[in-house]
Amino acid sequence: MQLKEVNANLDEKKYSLMVLLYQTFTCSLFTIHCTLFTVHCSLFSYHYSFFTIHYTYLCPHFMRKIVVFTGSGISAESGLKTFRDSDGLWENYNIEDVATPQAWHRNRSMVLDFYNMRRKQVLEAAPNNAHVALARLENKFDVRIITQNIDDLHERAGSKNVLHLHGEIRKSRSSIDPALVYDVDGWEIKEGEKCARGSQLRPHIVWFGEEVPELSHAAHLVSLADIFMVIGTSLLVYPAAGLVDYAPDGAEKYFIDPNADEHLSNHFTVIKEKAGTGVPALVEKLMNEIL
Numbered sequence: 447m448q449l450k451e452v453n454a455n456l457d458e459k460k461y462s463l464m465v466l467l468y469q470t471f472t473c474s475l476f477t478i479h480c481t482l483f484t485v486h487c488s489l490f491s492y493h494y495s496f497f498t499i500h501y502t503y504l505c506p507h508f509m510r511k512i513v514v515f516t517g518s519g520i521s522a523e524s525g526l527k528t529f530r531d532s533d534g535l536w537e538n539y540n541i542e543d544v545a546t547p548q549a550w551h552r553n554r555s556m557v558l559d560f561y562n563m564r565r566k567q568v569l570e571a572a573p574n575n576a577h578v579a580l581a582r583l584e585n586k587f588d589v590r591i592i593t594q595n596i597d598d599l600h601e602r603a604g605s606k607n608v609l610h611l612h613g614e615i616r617k618s619r620s621s622i623d624p625a626l627v628y629d630v631d632g633w634e635i636k637e638g639e640k641c642a643r644g645s646q647l648r649p650h651i652v653w654f655g656e657e658v659p660e661l662s663h664a665a666h667l668v669s670l671a672d673i674f675m676v677i678g679t680s681l682l683v684y685p686a687a688g689l690v691d692y693a694p695d696g697a698e699k700y701f702i703d704p705n706a707d708e709h710l711s712n713h714f715t716v717i718k719e720k721a722g723t724g725v726p727a728l729v730e731k732l733m734n735e736i737l
Contacts (some may be wrong), residue, residue, distance in 0.1 A: 449569055512583055512732075516593045516600070519678020520721040524571040524599055526688055542625065546654050550621075558635055561649040565615050566633040567596040576677065576721035577603035579729040584734060587673075592664045594679060596651055609667070611660055611686050617650035624659075657690035661685055668692040673732070676701045676714070678721045678726055700728060 495726045518528040532683040541684055543549050544560040581604035583589045591600050591608045596615040620626035620641035624658060628641070639647045652658055664686075680703070681687040693699055701707075701714040702724040717724045 449672060454474060465655065471662045483610065500543040504632070510672040511588045511590065511670055511677065513668050514580055514589065514591045514677060514692075515668070515676045516591065516595060516677045516721075517679025517681075517683075518595060520574075520576050520725075521571075521595050521597055521599060522678070523576065523720060523722045525550070525596060525680075526567060526571055526595075547656060550648060550653070555637060558637065561615065561651065562598075562634045564631065568599075568615050569600065569633055571597065573599045573603035576725035577605070581605045581733065582658070583729055586733060590667050591627050592667060592689065594683065596706040609660055609664055611652070611658055613649070613651035613665060615649065618647040619650040621645040621648050656683060661689075664689055665692045669694065671697045673698045675725075675728070676703070677725060678703055680705065681707065702728065 447525060451544065455600065477580075515634050522528050539560060543553070544557050550557050578600050580589070580591065584604070584606060589605070589607060591605050592609050592611060593600060593608060596610065596613050598614065598616055611633045616630050618628050618630050618639070622645040623641065623643055626641045626643065628647065635647050635649065637646070641647055668689050669692045671693055674690075676690060676699075679687070699714040700717060702717045702719060702721060703716055704720055706716045706718050717728065719727075
């Protein structure tokens with residue numbers, strides 16, 4: 447009896463020892479896993495902190511809004527004539543004969559022929575360095591372009607957000623319903639081409655004497671600018687020229703034109719160069735500032 451009891455006690459001690467070893471081993475494994483988890487958590491925290499630093503630094507630059515206001519000077523370098531030459535004519539036409547509602551009612555054929563030739567010139571023109579540089583800005587900024595030009599050179603250069611204040615030469619619209627707008631197939635709008643309501647199609651252009659329907663939209667965009675650029679315009683054509691007054695006081699402001707008026711120099715950085723050289727240089731500067 448006594449021997450059996452001794453053996454039973456030994457077996458019980460062995461079992462207890464095995465249980466103790468098992469528990470110790472399990473606890474050690476658990477401790478190792480906890481340590482590894484802690485290391486991973488620390489690494490995750492490090493990466494998260496690193497990401498946060500980069501995001502905090504870069505995000506404001508990526509999201510900064512650039513609003514660009516362009517005029518005929520940027521298109522002139524692509525071979526398109528400015529709307530009014532020094533003698534007050536546009537392609538040898540008096541403005542009053544081709545760019546007013548009265549002209550349309552007086553001599554519709556002349557107005558159609560005039561804009562057909564302008565449309566043909568636009569189709570033959572190509573975006574220049576300034577157009578291409580502005581499109582590049584969209585890689586790192588939220589860019590909005592407001593243009594007085596009726597051509598589509600900004601779009602063809604790659605700019606995605608373009609607001610045309612004075613209409614678009616490659617579109618036509620109803621003579622009685624401004625909401626009916628169509629793409630022009632080719633370069634001509636012909637006599638007898640009519641809208642869905644039966645009226646003669648006219649160029650989709652804002653003529654002198656007509657309201658500028660996108661003006662309030664443009665003013666709102668300018669008021670949101672972190673960076674505001676004025677390019678290739680004399681700022682003499684109102685009401686569009688009044689848009690500069692909507693730029694926030696704290697915005698960076700640039701005026702690029704060889705004939706830039708110095709009276710803006712207190713508020714704008716004036717760059718007296720043509721768009722083709724001044725714009726790419728400014729774009730390069732802005733892009734490099736956030737590298």
